[in-house]
Amino acid sequence: MAKGLDITRIKARTAEFLAEYQVPSVAIGILQDGEITDFALGVKELSTREPATTDTIYQCGSLSKTWTALAFMQLVDEGKVGLDEPVRTYLRDFRVADPEVSAEVTPRHLLNHTNGIEEDYGDPGEDDDVYERMIANITGAPQVHPLGHTHGYSAALGYAILARVMEVIDGKKWDDIMRDRLFGPLGLTSTTSRHEQVAPNRAATGHIIRSVDEGPIVSPVEHLPRSFGPGGNVNSTAREVLTMAHVFLNEGKTPNGTRIAAPEIIREMMESRVPIPDPYMYGPEWALGLIVCDWHGETVYAHDGSTIGQNARLRILPDSNLAISMLANAGPRDSFYKKVFNVILAELGAVTIPELPKSDPSRSLDLSRYEGTYGRLGTHYEVTAEDGKLSLTFALNPMEASFLGKPERVTYELLPVSDTHFLMPSDDPLEDTQTVAIYDFQNGAAQYLHTNCRVNPRARQ
Template identity: 30%
Template sequence: MRILLLLLLALVTVPVNTSPGTAYVVTRGDAVVRVEGVGRDGNGALVTPDTPMRVASISKSFTAAAVLTLVDEGRVALDQPVAGYLPEFRMADARAGAITVRQLLNQTSGLADSTVDIPATQRAGDLRGYVAALRRGRLAADPGTRWAYCNVNYDLAARLVEVVDGRPFAEAMRERVFRPLGMSDSSVGGATADGYNSIFGVWVARAELPGFRGGAGGVVTTAADMGRWLISQTGHGPQIVSAGSLRVMHTPGAAAGDYGMGWGVEHAKGRALLVHSGNLFTYTAVEAIDPATGEGWAVMTNSAALNDPTYDQLLALVDGGAYQPLDRRRQVIEGVLGAVALIAIGLGLLGVRRARRWRGRLWRLLPALIPVAVFAAYPQWVSVLTNHRTVTWPQLVYFAAPLTITLGVAALAGLATVVARLWARRSVGSAR
């Protein structure tokens, strides 16, 4: 026990950077106030304001802007059914034909992870294949009646941009969003160095988990380019959408709660901020703007862990403070999990060693099987805790690796104890 306490103390007291690499930017009006890169990327190179970073679901605000450029041109109407622009869009639910473009962007379409074959969409090779993978899906609610965060909304929106614009989505985004704003180092699906996962306090470089990423999470950008984006979104500098469309993007929709189009309203530090975060398996990001003051902030890291500090780091910047590189919470959480894993190993070894002396009734083995049951249903209960988002085993060995390892060790220890006791009981019975 003394050794376990010493290990835990070491994990939570040794200063460890929040992330191997971070880039952040602060803007005010039409100017970049501060932009910096700290740490290193997966190749060992120093992170700079021009280092490419995956921004995951922040991509949704870019996709919404692309759709609204088409709205401003009169080529798309927000309240027209998506199927009118995408005849290929069909589902096993007739209500899908009534989903409007606005409902996609407000995430009130009725689409949800729980009623769509998400693994099938992730195997798609392009947006056309992605839409085809929705054929057997159904809606979780009538369109326009309930808000549910679902990546499918924005990948459908990306396909809409692709079809109406007449160019591949990545090219349409470059010409409609990135190039007009001077975001020359931004793209959809661009290359980045490997990111990192924290495993019991140690940062381990890992390749990003494969999967389809289009309008919902495919943007790769830099801190310098994010500065140009934030300036535009506060209504300063070059504009790609009309003032009216910018207000629509930033205004929560009917039945959407605090969610607009790729932006959500959050009240923090006495401000009404517009915020969107993004989480992949080895990259994390968050962006925010204050429409009242014309300020903007973004933090991007090349890492992902059980505890995501980027929002707290962003709030420190909102307060006018410096970037805060340390993350004690991650160290504490992973230190506790490491200690639990070591205790489970010890109890498992003890249970196996003492199995020959065990003479209890069979029902007394049930407590040892509880960790086995918890681990077997791991993806299912995590899905429930994350509002029924689809969770797979491969995902759980990335940013959730410390929890997954701890639960797996506990399950293995419990199972080993049960098997050893049953074997000893059988041996005793045979001897008689």
Template identity: 30%
Template sequence: MKSLLTALALATGLAITCTPAAWAAGPARAAELTPAAIDAYVGRALDQTGLPGLSVVVTHGDRIVHAAGYGHDSAGETVTAGTPMRVASVTKSFTAMAAMILVEEGRLSLDKPVAEQLPGFRMADPRAKAITLRHLLNQTSGLSDTTTDIGDLDTAASLKEYAAKLATATLRAAPGTHWEYCNVNYNVAARLVEVASGRSFGDFMRERVFEPLGMRSSGVSERTVRPADGYNSVFGLWLPRPELPAFLDGSGSGGVITTAADMGRWLITQNGRGRRLVGPAGLTTMHAPSSVREYGMGWGIDDETRRLTHSGNLFTYTAVETIVPRTGYGFAVMANSASLTDDTFAIASGLADLSEGRTPEVPGGDRQQFELVLGVVTLAAAALGTLGAVRSRRWAARRLATRTPRKWRAGLRLVPVLLPAALLAAYPDLISFLMNGRTVTWAQLTYFAAPLTITLVVAAAAGLVTAVLRLAHHRTLTGRQ
């Protein structure tokens, strides 16, 4: 099971180092993966996870093996291979491709400072002058959620405004010395694409990436491609909800909306087949790790499985893409839902295992079990709070009967019932800390973390009501003595 923190981190994925030798060797022998086998596996996964909808595509070499949809969307329509889905941080591999196209045309440089390529780019940190496009794409620029005002950045109406808002931000580390996942990197990279090409990021993506690949149902804006609302799971019930407002429209970090059928074409070109947008050297550069971390340019890297993967989560959608240059296979799994667990990663991994002749694990049950436990805890907290409120007068009477000479001792006995409230007050900051500084807001915690948030709210309310009534009765009884 992917933990809550993994889900909240908008997972960056795991994959492999793709060297030029790996490309030259060509596809290794792989198991034949048939549409029937794919349907059977995904069908079992859908049944066991209870996901409302799912779309999947598998490619091999220069062909789409199978693209299909399963389940339904929030309007009750059947999900198909042509159903638009948000792919969240999977967008980063698209942004890297756009930048690499311009690098190969000589209009951008990977290693020239961003400040020299993006007029007006400045930050309140002299080290920012050394940031390069390579640093942005490798997530080694030093940019961090902890040193930028993410809430303010998300109010930007354009990439130009977004970049301008960085004028007061600082860096967490010197460029090229520290890896940290930060969406700001890819939004600045998208702005570089705009300036170098003279086109909006959305127009460039349509003209130079989507249309050449035949991805006619893809875009980076709801104005061009409109997905249905996604779902959140709340104690086992899937509730349709609009995506959380943020800087998504046209962004380079998470704006892409696409379909399983279109993702098939994308996976083929990422495996160096079909229509190629950049040369082999450019593709190798994007798939290679930096010197700081096993992360390429919009791709995570796993030496053990020899897979390149990136996943994403936009609070009501989850998605993952995986390619295996060694075998020529590619996989994309997209769900119109988000919860405390992310099953798309496990499903993509299972399909990859199938393609390599291994018996895959079928995900399922983790979300239901986790939310069942939280539901029981919520009911228990409500019951204990009610009991505590009813018995609060008796509690106060017992404290007075002991003739405790120090009031602080009675107060100390309130600490256990106030702990949930203290935890709730620190909730966003605590989650942010556990996620290495990634910014997490209250609004975000009411989406796919809703069951945990509800549990904490109920426990905190129960404790506060009990404490207030105990103190009130204690004061009343004290006054009568």
């Protein structure tokens, strides 16, 4: 057991938070000085009441990107691919709508989410050629922003392109590459990239929470499409997520001493960074497959993940030789994860997670600079000013609104933190306060809205 860890107290506090947030189950792992302590609470599925255990397998969602980035960087380590070579060096027919992007986008742009290519890849199906089809489908995909101009998270496409590069270089399908390059060498027996590879008796069932009164219900969507594979379809346990995190704390070595990547490759992943326009919700910078956080002056590396009903959190604290993982089968909201992790961090005498900044009601802003419509494929935001206040209205598509039990238009007040950053509190008891960046002013008007890591350009008149 990790030093200074009162696991009984931590489990008791976590159980309180589970009840408060109506999360059916959670699995938590703590890696300190090379030793893992893990525990699970709650049930795998509410209808069966079968207890979750440390062997329960959860969907990692976008935490999968860290796995994919690590495997991709092995190819860099081997000299088989260059981070700053054009993707077209490896995929000769690669093409999007913008000719310059087609010729110049690199793996680094894809790893750190600065490529700007719209996720307009259609339905590539569920067959083994899914990533090849995605690339064939984006020949007309426009730019959300110019190449390298700003950070804007790519949920599926960017890492699917990386996966296709890996397939061409290694001569295998991405799923097999992950097994052979990572899961096997790391000694992972519970981590897979395909939902059908998970033993049903070990799988957590996802839940969604549409209202406090209704409570959690089984998600009608069992798993994400295969197109999300490299960016969202890894399944694992809290312990095995930490086995991967061990590599980042030990210069590329696994717990049994096997070298997965050279120390300089791990440093490249952690130190090659771009700024995030909204630095408050996750962190101020994005590295290669990792978010870079600033916790009261200490650098912490992170990645989160969500599927429709399951969620993952990973935090790596190199200065404390510590990592914590959390896997859950509903939510969890940011406030849930922060409460649980802060209990653990305080027990260990480590730095805790900072709160969001306070708003500055005295700040005088020219509200007309922010007003306008922002959006991209599948998203639509309207920023309006009235009575000296800014509001943001988010338009949900009718199917999503019905699925979540929400109105099709939801309006939030924007409270200024700075000239470009705002808090977005919610009246919904199931929502935490979010943050928004509205920035890049040209001709007196902001050009982009950035929230939840996604970037949305101003609609052109």
